[in-house]
Amino acid sequence: MPSSLALAILSVIQPAFAEDNVLPTITLTAANSQSDGDVPTTTQSLKSEQPLFKTAKSVSVVTKEQIEKKQAMNLTDAIQGVAGVISAPLGRRGADDFIIRGQLSSDAIYVDGLRQAQASDSPSNITGLERIEVVKGPDSMDFGQTAPGGIVNLVTKRPVQGDFNQLDLRYGSHNLRQIGVDTNHTIEGSDKAAWRLNANYSDQDDATDHVYFKNFYISPSYNFDLGDQTDLSVIASYNHKEYVRQQGLPVYGSILPNNNGQVSRHLFIGEPSVDPYLSDSMRIGYNLKHIFDDGWTFKQNFAVQNSRLDGQAVFINKSTANSSTITRQGRDQHYDDVNFSIDNNIAKTVELGNMQHHLMLGLDGMHDTRDIWNYNCTITALNIYAPRYANQDWCATKALRSDSVETTLKTMGVYFKDQVDVTDRLNINLGLRHDWASVDAKSNYNDNESSKSSQAFSGSIAGLYTYNDWVSPYVSYSTSFLPVTDVDVDGNVFDPEKAKQYEVGLKFQALDQRLQASLAWFDLTRFNVVSSDANGDKYQTGEENTQGIETELAVRILPNWVVSANYSYLPTARIVDNEISGYEGKRLNNVSEQMFNLNTRYQFNQGALQGWFIGAGVRSESKKSSYKYDYTLPGYALFDAEMGYDAGTWQASVNAKNIFDKEYYAGGLSNNVVTVGDERQVNFNLRYKF
Structure with missing residues (x-):
């Protein structure tokens, strides 16, 4: 970011921190580097950039450097290890599946603060990301209609001042091959104009027979030079993915005994002749910012995205303890989503x-149309110990399912925020929002139509006290509002969901910003929950409650030694009320009571080992149980390691995940299906900068 823009930003926000000796340094660093490295100090997701130490809510930041060190291949890899987040509980099915604070939040994916679709049908790509931010708890104040557990905000890479080129090559287990390019160039004679291009191609088989993943991504972006007071960035992206879904294993013969013995963990329950899933997502948007002479700052963020997903999958219908075969159901699926999103706000700091x-003061809106065509296909049973596949078009005859529907979601919200510096140390954050939403549903199965309009107030209030330069305690209360686009058995649109949360916490930092830590307790309640019975019919009126503690730490102990750790404890994750008999009082699906993660990297900076680095990590989850299935998934601990050499212009490394090849289960889907965890993955990585 050019120095003139950094000074402009600083001139707007500095009055709020004029008497603070630490925070202006944080802001200046973020403005010039775009990234916080291994120890993130700021968040960019709450309508404006803020120091984490001064943010009265739980926000976890995964920086570009951390994504690279994790050797993350997808979004679930990247957010694995974030406190309060259970990543990929539904296994390697090719989608972005994650749970935040006990609530399934897979559809709550935002790009630069804008919701990208009603549902996360098309998987995200992390190649073009500067950082990933997980904002926890209900937060309609900042994001409009949101999931109660929290949201994941993908912050895209933008052009910066300075020319550079980077080439990344990777080869690894399961025949992984990947190449990535990141190139940035400034326009001669301009202090602001620049362009950037990110591109990536990967191809990998899976431990499961006949399963594979191929991905291509490209994203160009451009910064315009419109003067010192105006910033305009335009970014476009195209993501194509081809893959075969990994649909898990039968319960009997995996987590539960089968009279015929254990099934292979590499068992493919589908058909090799399946049509692979093809996902295409195209997006273009812009960020506009203008600072007026009187101190007001106007921002506008706009994007349009089209996503399409087509493919076939096979699901397990029934698994029994004394049978060598499973009954199956074939599915042919087509999803198409067109999304328009915009956010406008104007801000100023005043003395009162x-x-x-x-x-x-802001106004935002979204128009999203999602068209679903689901077909059932007749398919034969499968011997899970000696599989014999059809090797033919098993879905030539298909029947349209009743859940095939086109839904249009239109939303508009107006919001007002006031961050009050009561004293040099006491900050009060107030926010009030009103949303209007309409859902129109038309059945592709029988042409029935249904619609529902709704409106709601939501808001938040929080207080943070900077006790000293090391500790900031805070307390907050927030609510959320989320229109539901599902329909009941009669085709009627459900009422909107609502949620509320109480949170109390502490933020910690070191004076030189080498340490950032947090501790939070929360009580989250979700209302109007939609549930499915054994036949797949959906009902509403449910209520769920989660309570727990989360703590995170990132510290640069020495200039060449970094440690990060977190721990989550969720003793309460239960169904309070539900229309379906037998669900009340039981624990939510795939929610571990405890999670722990620890990672460290040490780089030698002198002697014969100068330039070499080593790293290690451990990630663990306790056992999982659920109201939906009659078994318990055991807990596990996985160990990772890395070693490499950094010569400045080039870097080579070897990374190993799950180095002891621990067999574990990622989650449960039903009383018939369990998802398997990742096997050992070893990658060789080469990076060249020029």
Whole structure:
């Protein structure tokens, strides 16, 4: 980011921190580097950039450097290890599946603060990301209609000042081959104009027979030079993915005994002749910012995205303890989503009554149309010990399912925020929002139509006290509002979901920003939950409650030694009320009570080993149980390691995940299906900068 823009940003926000000796340094660093390295200090997801130490809510940041060190291949890899997040509980099915604070939040994916679709049908690509931010708890104040557990905000890479080129090559287990390019160039004679291009191609088989993943991604972006007071960035992206779904294993013969013995963990329950899933996602948008002479700052964020997913999958219908065969159901699926999103706000810092008020007034909206065509296909049973596949078009005859529907979601919200610096140390954050939403559903099965309009107030209030330069305690209360696009057995659209959360926490930092840590307790309640019975019919009126503690730490102990760790404890994750008999009081699906993660990297900076680095990590989850299935998934601990050499212009490394090849289960789907965890993965990585 050019120095003139950094000074402009600083001139807007500095009055709020004029008497603080630490925080202006944080802001200046973020403005010039775009990234916080291994120890993130800021968040960019709450309508404006803020220091984490001064943010009265739980926000976890995964920086570009951390993504690279994890050797993450997808979004679930990248957010694995974030406190309060259970990543990929549904296995390697090719989708972005994750749970935040006990609530399934897979559809709550935002790009640069804008929701990308009603549902995450098409998987995300992380190649073009500067950082990933997980904002926890209900937060309609900042994001409009949101999931109660929290959201994942993908912050894209943008052009910066300076020319560079980077080439990444990777080869690894299961025949992994990957190449990536990141090139950035400034326009001669301009302090702001620049362009950037990110591209990536990967091809990998899976431990499961006949399963594979191929991906191509390209993203160009451009910064315009419109003067010192105006910034405009335009970014486009195209992501194509081809893959075969890994649909898990039968319960009997895996987690539960089968009279015929254990099944192979490499068993493919589908058909080799299956049509692979083809996912195409195209997106273009812009960020506009203008600073007026009187101190007001206007921002507009807009994007349009089209996503399409087509493919076939085979699901297990029934698994029994004394049978060598499973009954199956074939499915042919087609999803198409077109999304328009916009957010406008204007902000200014003013003095009122010896207090500084950081005021913001905004208006946002979204128009999203999602068209679903689902077909059932007749398919034969499969011997899971000696599989014989059809090797033919098993879905030539198919029947349209009743859940084939086109839904249009239209939303508009107006919001007002006031961050009040009551004293040099006490900050009060107030927010109020009103949303209007309409859902129109038309059945592709029988042409029935249904619609529902709704509106709601939501908001938040939080207080943070900077006790000293090391500790900031805070307390917050927030609510959310989420229109539901599902329909009941009669084709009627459900009522919107709502949620509320109480949170109390502490933020920690070191004076030189080499340490950032947090501790939070929360109580989250979700209302109007939609549930499915054994026949797949959906009902509403449910209520769920989760309570727990999360703590995170990132510290640079020495200039060449970094450690990060987190721990989550979720003793309460239960169904309070449900229309379906027998669900009440039981624990939510795939929610571990405890999770722990620890990672460290040490780089030698002198002597014969100068340039070499080593690293290690451990990630663990306790056992999982659920109201939906009659078995318990055992807990596990996985160990990772890395070693490499950094010569400055080039770097080579070897990374190993699950180095002891621990067999574990990622989650349960039903009383018939369990998903398997990842086997050992060893990658050789080469990076060249020029």
